[in-house]
Every structure is written in C-alpha cells, then in structure tokens.
Amino acid sequence: MxxxxxxxxxxxxxxxxxxxxxxxxxxxxxxxxxxxxxxxxxxGCLPSEETGTVPMDGSSDEGRRACLTALGYQLATEPPQVREVLFPAEPDDVWLAYNALQQQAGTDLTPYRGQRVKCYTYTVLNYPGDETVEANVYIYKDQVIGGDISSTRQGGFRHGLIRKDGQSGATG
Incomplete structure (x- = not known):
C-alpha cells in the first residue's frame, strides 16, 4: 500500500x-x-509519582479541603483565614528559602514572583503532637500553586504540603 x-x-x-x-x-x-x-x-491530571504532588482545585473551599484531605490531613470545620499576599518581584533570602521548601514538595513559586495570590489557612487536627498546626494553601487564578504545613508555636516546624520524604505528616 x-x-x-x-x-x-x-x-x-x-x-x-x-x-x-x-x-x-x-x-x-x-x-x-x-x-x-x-x-x-x-x-497534568494525575498525581506525579516523581514529586508526590496531588492536583489541587483552588477555586472553592470544598476543593481545597478535598485536596488537603486527600493528602491525609483532617481539618477543623471553621472557615479558613484568608489573606492576600504579594510575592516579591525581586526575591530576598527569606523568599528564596521558602521557595526551596516548596521545591522539596514538588512545587515552584518562581513563576509567581511579583504576583498577588490568596493564602487560605486551615487548622490541621491530626498532626502528631499536641501543638496547633496549620495548613497554608496559596492560590493563583483558582489554581493551587503551593503551600505548607506549619506549627504555630515559637520555634515550631514548617514543611511543604508533602514533605521531602514523600509523607504528608498527618496521622490516622
């Protein structure tokens, strides 16, 4: 033929x-x-085995909660705190260190330098230990671009939504 x-x-x-x-x-x-x-x-539609990321819908509270729950976090029922954050156009050492933490979790905030993003903060109920732990989720144009899990106590910890070891850090 x-x-x-x-x-x-x-x-x-x-x-x-x-x-x-x-x-x-x-x-x-x-x-x-x-x-x-x-x-x-x-x-673009499935979790990445390489980075351990989970696609996250940032357009609604329900979508953000569902994604954090999929990562193993149990969240308090109260509405999240919401604030607008301006990522610096010229990054300083603090921003570079925070972006390095994001990169360890499979995300990169570099494309969003100079942009205003929303930060939604949820209380995590099932993190090991007796301290208060929060999940911060950064949203740009209804897409989750990064986030972290952090302790609110002085000298506490902070890691990406997925830690470097591939675990969420949540229990049960």
Whole structure:
C-alpha cells in the first residue's frame, strides 16, 4: 500500500511525503501516536509519582479541603483565614528559602514572583503532637500553586504540603 500525504506548515511551505507501508504498520503508528497523546493529556491530571504532588482545585473551599484531605490531613470545620499576599518581584533570602521548601514538595513559586495570590489557612487536627498546626494553601487564578504545613508555636516546624520524604505528616 502506498500512501501520499500533503503537509502544510504555516501556509508558506508544502511538503509531499510518499511512503510504502502495510495497513498493520499504519495502524501501529496511529496507535502509538494516540498513546503518546493520551499520556501527554493525562500528565497534568494525575498525581506525579516523581514529586508526590496531588492536583489541587483552588477555586472553592470544598476543593481545597478535598485536596488537603486527600493528602491525609483532617481539618477543623471553621472557615479558613484568608489573606492576600504579594510575592516579591525581586526575591530576598527569606523568599528564596521558602521557595526551596516548596521545591522539596514538588512545587515552584518562581513563576509567581511579583504576583498577588490568596493564602487560605486551615487548622490541621491530626498532626502528631499536641501543638496547633496549620495548613497554608496559596492560590493563583483558582489554581493551587503551593503551600505548607506549619506549627504555630515559637520555634515550631514548617514543611511543604508533602514533605521531602514523600509523607504528608498527618496521622490516622
């Protein structure tokens, strides 16, 4: 079977490709192309095994709570505290250290420098120990771009929503 294809690129150039092939080879190439397309489309929709991230819907309180719950955190029922945060256009040492913490959890705030984002703060009920722990979730254009889990006590801890060891830090 001989097939000829005309490929037009940007309306300026025309290429004619002619090849000799069998139906089974053509079917194999089409299936491989469909598989590659499927993988590329699904990559943004599924948790990443490499970074341990979970896709998070930041458009509603219900979506943010569902994602934090999926990470293993039990949250208090009261509404979250909400504040607007301006990420610096020129990062200082504090911001760079915080972004390094985000990168350990599989997120990067660099593209959002100079942007105003919303920070939603939830109380976490099931973190080990007797201290008060909060989950901070940063939202830009209804998308979760990062966040952290932190202790409110002086000298407390802070780590990404997913720790470097791949665990959420929550219990039960």
């Amino acid at each position: 001989t097939a000829s294809y005309i490929l037009v690129w940007e309306g300026l150039h025309m290429f004619v490709v002619s090849m000799k092939t069998t139906r089974s080879r053509l079917l194999g190439v089409l299936l491989a192309a469909a598989l590659v397309l499927f993988i590329l489309l699904m990559q």
